Each structure stands twice: as C-alpha cells, then as structure tokens.
Amino acid sequence: MEIFIHPDDVAQTKDMFEKALHEGVAESTYRYRTSIGDYVWIESTLKSVHFEEDGSKKVIIVSRNITDRKLTEQKLQEANQLLNQLSYLDGLTGIANRRYFDETLDKAWTNSSISHTPITLIMFDIDYFKKYNDTYGHLTGDFCLQSIAQAINNQMAVNSHYTLCRYGGEEFALISPSTTMEEGMKIAYQIQETIKLLKIPHISSDIADIVTLSIGFATMVPTTLEKPQALIQMADSALYLSKTKGRNTISSSHLSMEGL
Known part of the structure; x- marks a missing residue:
C-alpha cells in the first residue's frame, strides 16, 4: 500500500495503523496515488477488530475521497492569507x-x-x-x-x-x-x-x-x-x-x- 501513498504522508499512515491496533480507533487524511498517477486526498477511519476464533486482530478501513473539500480549504486559506497581507498595505x-x-x-x-x-x-x-x-x-x-x-x-x-x-x-x-x-x-x-x-x-x-x-x-x-x-x-x-x-x-x- 505504501507505494500508493504520497512520500510525505507514509510516516503518518503507519502511525495511523499502529494507533488503531493499540487504541482501537484512528483517523487520518493523506494523499493517495490513482491509477493514472494523480494524487487525491483521502480521509480514513480505522477500527481494529479482534477475532476470538484465532486471537488475531485485523483493521477495518473506511475511506472517502475529500479532494474537493481540501481544494476548497486551500483556496480559503490562500484567500485569508491574501486578506491578511492586504490588511497591512496602504491601498x-x-x-x-x-x-x-x-x-x-x-x-x-x-x-x-x-x-x-x-x-x-x-x-x-x-x-x-x-x-x-x-x-x-x-x-x-x-x-x-x-x-x-x-x-x-x-x-x-x-x-x-x-x-x-x-x-x-x-x-x-x-x-x-x-x-x-x-x-x-x-x-x-x-x-x-x-x-x-x-x-x-x-x-x-x-x-x-x-x-x-x-x-x-x-x-x-x-x-x-x-x-x-x-x-x-x-x-x-x-x-x-x-x-x-x-x-x-x-x-x-x-x-x-x-x-x-
């Protein structure tokens, strides 16, 4: 799975799995590479499940594409930065x-x-x-x-x-x-x-x-x-x-x- 995760997000996704295994639940957002080479933003919720039959633990992942939301947040952040800069300039x-x-x-x-x-x-x-x-x-x-x-x-x-x-x-x-x-x-x-x-x-x-x-x-x-x-x-x-x-x-x- 690591080959599909953006290099800057690999470490946090590993931490996300470890947290889910030890604490039961974890959440994270990261960039995931598609089949055509583009990256999309993914939001995942992980929950560990214990199987009594063999004593094993598995992690169930529920994910959704939040690229549109991330782009909107980025544009809003850029707009706020611009407004902040303009607030310090004489018109x-x-x-x-x-x-x-x-x-x-x-x-x-x-x-x-x-x-x-x-x-x-x-x-x-x-x-x-x-x-x-x-x-x-x-x-x-x-x-x-x-x-x-x-x-x-x-x-x-x-x-x-x-x-x-x-x-x-x-x-x-x-x-x-x-x-x-x-x-x-x-x-x-x-x-x-x-x-x-x-x-x-x-x-x-x-x-x-x-x-x-x-x-x-x-x-x-x-x-x-x-x-x-x-x-x-x-x-x-x-x-x-x-x-x-x-x-x-x-x-x-x-x-x-x-x-x-």
Missing part, C-alpha cells in the same frame, strides 16, 4: 500602512532592547502638499504620493531590514533597526536626494519649483523603562523642527545623540 501607495508600522516598530523596539542596539526612526512629509493638491488636483496628488513611495521603496529595497510605511496623509516613516544617528543621517539624505531627482513639478511651493521633503529622525537604544512612543515623539519633534526652519531640510532629535 493608495502599495507600501506598508500604519497598522504594520505600529506592529513592526513594537517588534524592532523589543529586539533592540534585548540586544542593546540603536534603532532609528525617520519621519518625513511632502512640503506644501495641500497647495500641491489645490494646484494640480487630488488625482495628481495621489500620483505624487505613489511616485514618492515607489521611489523610496525601490531605493531601500537593497536593505531588507528597512521598513517603509505610509504614516498618514502625506507623511511617511522609515524604521531602521541597528542604525546609529550618523547612519540615520545618511539614509535621510538619500531619501531627500531621491525625491529631488524625481523633479516632480510644484509651482505653488514657497521654497522650490519641484516637490521637496521635510525630514526628521531620532535614534535611541531602547530600555525596558521606555516605549516606542518615545522614539515616535522624538522623530516627530525633529520633523516639526525641519518645518519651522523653512522646510526642505533634515533635522535630528538632540536627545537621541546621547550615548550614540
């Missing part, structure tokens, strides 16, 4: 959304706390984006957001430990574990230059004729006494500083310089 830009940001930052914070390594959070948004929408329309504004997200995502794809998210509206965030303040400054500069190279027209901007970014970032070595919100507040304060300095610039949180 407009296709990058990670705020929910994914929150969960990823929590995990990165915990890992950095355990390893005593720095974590950097970079926050940035588009300068005078409301004026951009008013001038070019919301559809063009959406395309601008998509272009910026795609450009930065492509740039950061070379390093898998970066996580780029749409934080909300025209604001984005980049989580970068094991990153010092000096390294964070380099990443922030790369982000700024990447968007400048896109040369997206912005005639209503007060500081340039193309789309620019204001960037703020902070770096911390987490402790058990602090929560990720502390890093968010520091990066957000640095972003606010960039805006008060005239936009199209990069600022860092002074507190994050301690010990780094």
